[in-house]
Amino acid sequence: MNDTAILIFTPLVVVTGRIAGINVPRAVALSAIAANVGSSLTPIGNPQNVIIWKHYSLSFLGFIKGMLPYVLLWLVILFLFSLMVKDKRIKVKVPPVEVDAKLFLLSSFLLVFNVVMGRVDLAKYSLLLTVLAYLIVKRDVLLSFDVALVPTFALIFANFSELSSMVNIGKLTSAGVFLYSLILSQIISNVPATVVMLPWTKDWLCLSLGVNLGGTGSMVGSLANLIAIRLSGISVKEFHKYSLAYLLIALLLTLFLLEIRI
Template sequence: MPFDRSLPQKTPKLVDWGSLSLITALIITSKGLELSGVFNRLAPRLVERANGSSRRLLFLLLPTIALSSALIMNDTAMLVFIPLVVALSELSGMDKARAVTLSAIAANVGSALTPIGNPQNIIIWREYGLGFFAFIGGMLPFVFAWLLLLLLFVLFTKEETLSVEFLPPVAFRKGLFIISAVLLGLNVYLGETGRHELSIALTLLAFLLLERDVLLSFDWALVLTFAFIFIDFNELSTLLIKAGLSLPTGGVSLVLASAGLSQLISNVPATVVFLGSRPSWLPLAVGVNAGGTGIIVGSLANLIAVRIARVSLRDFHRYSVPYFIVVLVISAGLILAFNF
């Protein structure tokens, strides 16, 4: 059964350069999509369709953020959408803390669907040699349930009447959008065929020749952050195994353990730690992605959202923690029901 596929034995190495190359290429490509203005142009149209209802706006906005995160990564989606959510809240009187927190949850949920939606999925996708659509097929029942739960949360939120009078026009750079979209598809293909170093080389070359401002505005310190994560937590995983500590390798125990560790060290490092025990890929992916919806340190996307919006941790956790608890129950139930 493909869901039980375990990590093959590999020679230990200081840094996983293949995963780091693919992650960097996809983040740069996501930056290109962000700068093209395609998502900022879409959002005002959603506001117009909300017809003054905060609940209706969230029903439109959150699936849009989730879908965008599946394509451009959750961290990038927060950089794109959170400034807009904050501006809308200030203009319309919508509860900013609620809107920002639910937006961060939507980004983490949507990004869980695809192998390019977030760094931990990229790592799992590459390490296990999974097909692009095989990964989506495994995660689809969980993401569908998580998104339904999020919309139920919206259904029970307080309705507010919006008073948006003016939304500034947003420029759309069609050429940059086309280049970024083509590179996104190319990087997915190269990632699935194992040519990760070629993906970063072609991405850098294309933007250097055609849209240099994407490279100039890219946060290169983020690449160093991921490099240190691979060094430090690969070593931690090795030390734990040598010390005789037995980490879960499948089932509900792996989901709960990886989700729990994500609350302490974030979900990307948690993924690297558990890879050392060579677990089944699906429970690991479910656990670390569910972990991103909990407390603020669970996902970098949460930190980005709170930092941009200046939302208090108390207000953020007022919505995220109850959601996380219910998500864990649902995920454990699905794992048991389908014997993943």
């Protein structure tokens, strides 16, 4: 999923960017856009797609077929953005990288362990046992843990279904569903926006387009954006310099493509 991808790649982007002497904020912002756009194609690429896929009882290939033209458009725009960076040969000496075998094996085991515990309804014990394992084997991992991301995860994945019953969106055109869900994503993030919009439209494609493209704009547009900013340490202003420019161009071209297909 996009959140996992950006969680893994952001530190790599920052480190390699600094070694190569490139514009790190631009690299981080484009990486976040890539994670959001790249995850848009399949029903399991991100949380909002999973919700839409299950709610509308769509086939796996049917979802991909509907999203494919728009995702290709978004990727082309992203590629053009990347061409803004002048191509130059960079000679750098990459520092040696060491893998902590003990930490890698422990983390791999705990990943499987926590999934199994969740499947057998024993998830409430997972956190305690995981913390104990790290305390015994590698306690400095706990000291470097980003505590602020936990309430962020909890807020974004909270149940917003009650909120949908409190608003009266009314009947919307296809373009209206797209725009409404995109704008809503900029305010409350795209996963909650998806849940709010579900009762108000049968147009799954325009809803999916709105919440997926909506994830590429403001920092709260998607959890992936918040993770990228938090882990990289870049300023919100620097992030929005690229993300909002991308959103504006992609929004206009997507609306144009929607009008043609409708």
